[in-house]
Amino acid sequence: MSVNLNEINEELEEDTQHGKFLTFAIGHEYFGIEIQYVKEIIGIQPVIEVPEVPNYVKGIINLRGSIIPVIDVRLKFKKEFLEYNDRTCIIVIEIKNILIGLIVDQVAEVLKIADENIVSPPDFKTGFHQKYIKGLGKVGNEVKLLLDCEMILDEDEVEQMENGKLKTFNF
Amino acid sequence: MDEGNSFFTNEPMLEMYIFETSNLIEQLEEILMKVEESERLSEDEINEIFRIMHTIKGSSAMMMISNITKLAHSMEDLFYYVRENKNLEADVSKLSSKTLESLDFIKAEISKIKDGIMADGDENELVEDIKEYLGLISGDKSIEIKREPNNKKQRYYISPGSTIKEETMRKFIVKVTFEKDCQMENIRAYTVIHNLKDSCKELFHLPKDLIEDANCTNYIVLNGFVIYITTPKTKEEIKELIEMEVFVKTIDIEAVEEFDENILEVQEENKKVDVRIYVPETAVQEKEITAPSMKQNIISVNVNRLDKLMDMVGEIVITESMVIKNKDLEGLSLDSFNKAAIQLRKLTDELQDIVMAIRMVPISLVFTKMHRVVRDMSKKLGKEVELEIIGEETEVDKNIIDNISDPIMHLIRNCMDHGIEENDERVDKGKQRKGRVMLEAKNTSGEVVIKVIDDGKGLDKQKILSKARKNGILTKDESDMTEREIFGLIFVPGFSTKEEVTEFSGRGVGMDVVKKNIEKVGGSVFIESVFDIGTTINIKIPLTLAIVDGMEVSVGSSVYTIPIMSIKESFKMKREELIIDTSGNEMVMVRGNCYPIMRLHELFKVETKNTNIEDGIIVMVEAGDRIICLYADALLGEQQVVVKPLPPYLSRYITKECGIAGCTILGDGNISLILDTAGIINGVI
Numbered sequence: 001m002s003v004n005l006n007e008i009n010e011e012l013e014e015d016t017q018h019g020k021f022l023t024f025a026i027g028h029e030y031f032g033i034e035i036q037y038v039k040e041i042i043g044i045q046p047v048i049e050v051p052e053v054p055n056y057v058k059g060i061i062n063l064r065g066s067i068i069p070v071i072d073v074r075l076k077f078k079k080e081f082l083e084y085n086d087r088t089c090i091i092v093i094e095i096k097n098i099l100i101g102l103i104v105d106q107v108a109e110v111l112k113i114a115d116e117n118i119v120s121p122p123d124f125k126t127g128f129h130q131k132y133i134k135g136l137g138k139v140g141n142e143v144k145l146l147l148d149c150e151m152i153l154d155e156d157e158v159e160q161m162e163n164g165k166l167k168t169f170n171f
Numbered sequence: 172m173d174e175g176n177s178f179f180t181n182e183p184m185l186e187m188y189i190f191e192t193s194n195l196i197e198q199l200e201e202i203l204m205k206v207e208e209s210e211r212l213s214e215d216e217i218n219e220i221f222r223i224m225h226t227i228k229g230s231s232a233m234m235m236i237s238n239i240t241k242l243a244h245s246m247e248d249l250f251y252y253v254r255e256n257k258n259l260e261a262d263v264s265k266l267s268s269k270t271l272e273s274l275d276f277i278k279a280e281i282s283k284i285k286d287g288i289m290a291d292g293d294e295n296e297l298v299e300d301i302k303e304y305l306g307l308i309s310g311d312k313s314i315e316i317k318r319e320p321n322n323k324k325q326r327y328y329i330s331p332g333s334t335i336k337e338e339t340m341r342k343f344i345v346k347v348t349f350e351k352d353c354q355m356e357n358i359r360a361y362t363v364i365h366n367l368k369d370s371c372k373e374l375f376h377l378p379k380d381l382i383e384d385a386n387c388t389n390y391i392v393l394n395g396f397v398i399y400i401t402t403p404k405t406k407e408e409i410k411e412l413i414e415m416e417v418f419v420k421t422i423d424i425e426a427v428e429e430f431d432e433n434i435l436e437v438q439e440e441n442k443k444v445d446v447r448i449y450v451p452e453t454a455v456q457e458k459e460i461t462a463p464s465m466k467q468n469i470i471s472v473n474v475n476r477l478d479k480l481m482d483m484v485g486e487i488v489i490t491e492s493m494v495i496k497n498k499d500l501e502g503l504s505l506d507s508f509n510k511a512a513i514q515l516r517k518l519t520d521e522l523q524d525i526v527m528a529i530r531m532v533p534i535s536l537v538f539t540k541m542h543r544v545v546r547d548m549s550k551k552l553g554k555e556v557e558l559e560i561i562g563e564e565t566e567v568d569k570n571i572i573d574n575i576s577d578p579i580m581h582l583i584r585n586c587m588d589h590g591i592e593e594n595d596e597r598v599d600k601g602k603q604r605k606g607r608v609m610l611e612a613k614n615t616s617g618e619v620v621i622k623v624i625d626d627g628k629g630l631d632k633q634k635i636l637s638k639a640r641k642n643g644i645l646t647k648d649e650s651d652m653t654e655r656e657i658f659g660l661i662f663v664p665g666f667s668t669k670e671e672v673t674e675f676s677g678r679g680v681g682m683d684v685v686k687k688n689i690e691k692v693g694g695s696v697f698i699e700s701v702f703d704i705g706t707t708i709n710i711k712i713p714l715t716l717a718i719v720d721g722m723e724v725s726v727g728s729s730v731y732t733i734p735i736m737s738i739k740e741s742f743k744m745k746r747e748e749l750i751i752d753t754s755g756n757e758m759v760m761v762r763g764n765c766y767p768i769m770r771l772h773e774l775f776k777v778e779t780k781n782t783n784i785e786d787g788i789i790v791m792v793e794a795g796d797r798i799i800c801l802y803a804d805a806l807l808g809e810q811q812v813v814v815k816p817l818p819p820y821l822s823r824y825i826t827k828e829c830g831i832a833g834c835t836i837l838g839d840g841n842i843s844l845i846l847d848t849a850g851i852i853n854g855v856i
Contacts, residue, residue, distance in 0.1 A: 046841070048729065048841070048842040048843075049775075049777065050817070050821060050844065051776060051829055051830075051831065052824050052829045053821060053824040054824070057824070060818065060821070060842055061842070062836050062840055062841070062842050065482070065483075065489075065836065067817070067818055067834055067836070068818055069818045098818075098820060
């Protein structure tokens with residue numbers, strides 16, 4: 001088989017996106033997610049509630065015809081619920097072909113953080129959302145918590161979904 | 172075997188391979204069924220079987236699936252012998268049995284490959300078996316099939332239209348070598364062939380496969396390119412034609428009387444140009460298994476793309492109403508806008524119809540498979556049964572077809588095993604010796620009705636009732652039960668009237684699974700039966716799953732869609748009609764029957780101010796034979812909606828039991844959840 005051009009393209013794209021993070025705020029803390037996962041940012045819009053889901057899954061929204069679930073990151077990180085306002089945003093991320101919306105207090109900026117300025121989180125077991133943190137990025141005097149997108153979904157959850165998808169694959 | 176590697180690098184090719192091979196197997200099965208029925212093998216059929224086996228062999232070899240290749244090869248040998256020895260007195264049913272056995276093996280291997288497992292089945296036993304059989308019919312144990320060139324008529328002509336007279340024909344063997352390092356020898360060889368073919372009557376070449384075989388380039392570089400031609404042209408003229416290709420180094424033309432035997436294999440390879448595209452079988456082409464003229468008109472499309480197209484069209488319809496009913500337009504006089512809007516609506520409606528039609532496939536895909544089931548069953552059970560198929564051209568959505576194949580197969584097995592009596596018993600009863608099973612499909616207003624009819628012994632009501640009593644699945648007083656309800660007991664889990672478990676049916680699972688599968692696609696099933704006359708199993712399924720007629724109801728700020736199909740009626744209720752039992756369950760009495768009430772806002776934990784039973788609306792819904800009343804705030808109206816599945820992320824929280832079947836986007840862009848009435852009812856009752 002010949003070399004897949006798309007793959008090369010993707011690699012190149014990944015390269016230019018490497019080290020860039022979209023930062024957003026939850027309360028006073030700033031978080032960053034790798035830009036390669038971010039599909040788009042939209043303002044808060046009416047969310048349709050669905051029954052039988054954990055409280056951090058707020059429901060579903062209609063994003064130009066595709067129906068995507070939205071998660072309140074505040075609630076996911078077990079913080080208090082904050083009324084949505086005009087600064088509240090939904091960051092739509094794509095992980096392994098699954099689209100998900102993250103509701104955050106506000107979106108800050110896109111930052112370039114060099115690899116050497118990223119340190120691993122300290123190995124302590126008390127941090128309540130520690131398992132979602134991939135590293136700490138130093139930007140000037142500030143520190144941004146870099147999220148591990150795949151962990152937001154919980155690793156096994158992503159797998160579960162992929163399996164589910166395979167099963168329904170119609171030949 | 173290193174197919175492990177090739178699987179993952181060649182996925183699209185593999186997909187194509189599986190698709191093609193499955194289709195070929197289906198075709199072949201169908202031919203064999205016909206052969207068994209008529210108990211003779213026509214020349215066309217032999218050729219067809221040979222061709223199919225050959226194609227399977229070729230493509231399996233290409234995918235490096237060696238066991239299928241070997242088996243197909245030995246089958247090919249067998250049918251080659253049969254084809255060449257027309258006067259052969261062979262037992263047709265034995266021949267087809269052998270072929271079916273091999274087919275089953277190939278099928279099993281293909282499904283392994285589909286699941287991503289290596290095709291590791293052992294083909295040797297079958298191959299030996301076939302060889303032995305071949306030895307038997309040919310009367311020579313050590314037969315090595317030598318393929319003699321067959322008579323001229325059957326030769327494959329690349330240029331069929333040629334009117335050149337036989338007498339002036341000369342035969343040449345031409346050997347061409349190309350300049351060293353000229354690259355792409357195979358393409359150059361192809362050009363040579365292209366230049367030659369118009370002036371030749373026959374043309375074969377070595378290596379045979381110039382385009383797909385990667386090794387052919389090396390072969391040409393090492394051995395040169397050999398062409399066998401029959402042509403009226405002279406040596407010089409041939410040379411001229413070949414020299415049109417620039418990189419030709421040497422041309423060696425040798426005149427001969429007759430060609431070597433082994434070029435026949437070349438011919439065979441050339442025949443491969445044949446059929447590739449799947450042609451759906453319809454009643455019209457029953458006699459013709461392949462109709463070459465139709466082939467270019469049909470393409471196979473990935474179902475996922477169709478789903479996407481369907482989604483897009485759904486979006487367009489919604490967006491259209493968003494534009495046309497836009498609030499900004501209110502109060503304006505819009506004569507020409509409205510005209511254009513009507514035009515647009517007409518077009519989008521048409522577009523929607525066409526897209527729906529694309530997804531429709533004839534039900535014959537399922538029905539024709541049943542011939543095989545009936546055949547296997549009647550051999551194993553020793554009952555002679557004839558299958559009749561009516562209305563196989565009825566079209567149903569692809570998704571539904573995929574889901575009803577198993578239930579129908581199960582029903583057929585059931586009625587052959589339990590329904591149809593032993594042949595002798597039938598004669599005693601004054602029935603025809605041969606049992607009859609009829610499979611019928613027809614279209615009725617938005618639904619497809621499929622009937623499985625047998626002329627067997629029918630259902631015994633008393634037996635069913637006593638069995639149900641024994642298993643404790645009776646929910647009603649026996650004397651109150653209608654005939655249909657009694658027969659319906661068969662579908663209750665854990666019910667089986669057959670005492671012994673056979674290979675095919677009687678395990679006590681089955682009928683309830685049949686019912687579940689049919690309900691999954693929004694269908695229903697009921698039985699009619701007359702003792703000693705026969706049984707009819709009626710299956711009703713919707714034409715499509717993708718679009719549902721829905722009733723929108725509001726609960727608090729949410730909107731839910733209830734499929735109209737399941738709504739019996741809706742009404743306002745008075746306070747005094749409300750009955751509350753000791754555990755607080757609410758009920759309502761309608762025309763002498765009592766139904767439970769389920770408040771949607773409680774079920775989905777939605778906040779609403781509307782909790783007074785008199786303010787809201789009661790919607791009576793039905794699933795299967797059970798009825799429940801749903802309480803909602805208000806009816807919003809009727810709408811056709813495009814069903815979308817819930818996002819995969821949510822599907823692990825929301826299962827069917829929650830009462831949500833999917834969601835849809837309404838005309839105003841809002842999302843509405845579609846209720847699954849069966850799920851709600853199962854949760855409540």
